[in-house]
Amino acid sequence: MAFKFELDNTSTQTKLQQIIHAVTEAISNDVLQEGDFLPSVNTLSRQSGVSRDTVFKAYTQLKQRSIIESTPTKGYFVSSKSFKVFMLLDDFSSFKEQLYSSFRNNLPENYSVDLLFHHYNSDVFEQLILNSQGRYSMYVVMNINNERMEKVLKKIDPNKLLILDMGKPDTDEIAYLTQNFSEAVINCLTEGLELIKKYNEFHLVYPKVTPHPHETVEAFATFCEQNQISHSVITNIQHQTIKAGQAYFVIKEDDLVHVVKSCKSSGLKLGKDVGLISYNDSPMKEIVGSGITTLSVDFCEMGEKVAQFIQSKEKIFETLPTRLILRGSL
Incomplete structure (x- = not known):
């Protein structure tokens, strides 16, 4: 099947981005x-109606990414x-x-990864997503919110996107690999109930400003109330005096x-004491x-499963189990 490019005038991508995306897609799908x-x-300028300069810039960027090469006599080819x-x-x-190392170690060498961080800043998050359009074969994104998926993510082809860690999509078109911050917490704490009961008080340290989902606070309270454990939520432990008989x-x-x-x-x-x-x-x-x-x-x-998704493109709809790993501190 020969490579063909058709300009989409309704797309939010620029003409340059559309050409780059079309070529990388054709390579990913074995068309090229x-x-x-x-x-x-x-030829591509004439067939698509895109200016010669734009086509040349697109090919130049593809060369810079080592996706294509060129020779003076034969033209551009897939490298x-x-x-x-x-x-x-x-x-x-x-x-x-750990997640990233596992993910990278399970990918073949012909996969390159651009790793970025949004630091829970919605403006940064949106700008990074918008700037990524048409430049990648697959997308793996840790969402900002646990209760909803960020709207800008709907601009990514759902067949190429995996939502990671937080925020289950409201559609079955988008793959996800998340964790549970509520029932799983109750189950894990229940598993350690006898050890927790050694202590007189049980405190959850949950800062006022934290991206960690609030469901964990509710789960903690439910567990303590169900088991009649004296408990509290501490927002700032830095000035707290740690005492014997307390669990944190x-x-x-x-x-x-x-x-x-402090101990x-x-x-x-x-x-023993704490x-x-x-x-x-x-x-x-x-x-x-x-x-x-x-x-x-x-x-x-988690990293292994992300790597499997990237290679197979088979969608994952999974909540990973949260486990209690018992060690000496309890």
Whole structure:
């Protein structure tokens, strides 16, 4: 099947973006194979009605990305079957590093990945999505909100998009790989009930400003009320005095560090005098002290599943299990 390009005057993409997108799509769908020739600049300009300068700029950008090459006598041809992936995460942390490493290690070498971060800034998020249009084979995006999908994501071809971690789409056209921040929390805490009951009080450390879904606060309260456990939600632990007989469930790494350091300075032993549970596992939490107990999905598994989706394009509709990983701190 020969490569053909038809200009879409209703598209939000520029003419330049449309040509680039059409070529990369043709390569991804095996319409164009390695070594196949593209129409000349003059031919594509004449067939599509796009100016010669625009076609030339599009071909130049494709060359800069090493997707196509050219020779003076034969023209432009596909240099290699390569795929470019857009990956937009919320922020950088140790468990996101696990996710990315697992994802990258499970992708073949002919897949390149542009990794960006939105830091929960909706303006940055929207601009990055809009700027990515027509430039990538596949898109992996960590949404901002757990309750809804950001509207700008609907500008991406749903067959190329995977929503990660938070925000289940309101349509079955878009793949997702998320986690549960409510029932899963109750189930995990229930699994550790006997250990939690060793302590007189159980505190959730949930800062006033955090992107972590509020469902976890409600789940924590439900668990404590169902099991008649004295509990509270602390918004700022930095000035709290850590005392024997207390157990803490922390979301942020900074708060985890504060509890560990406070126990050390006060001579309190984690897992005996003070209980500690942290959200999201990481290799470091395995080795701190006698180990930090965590509630977490398997981020390596998440990375593997993302890589499978990118390669197969078979849609995933999955909520990963959250597990209680018991270690010495509880």
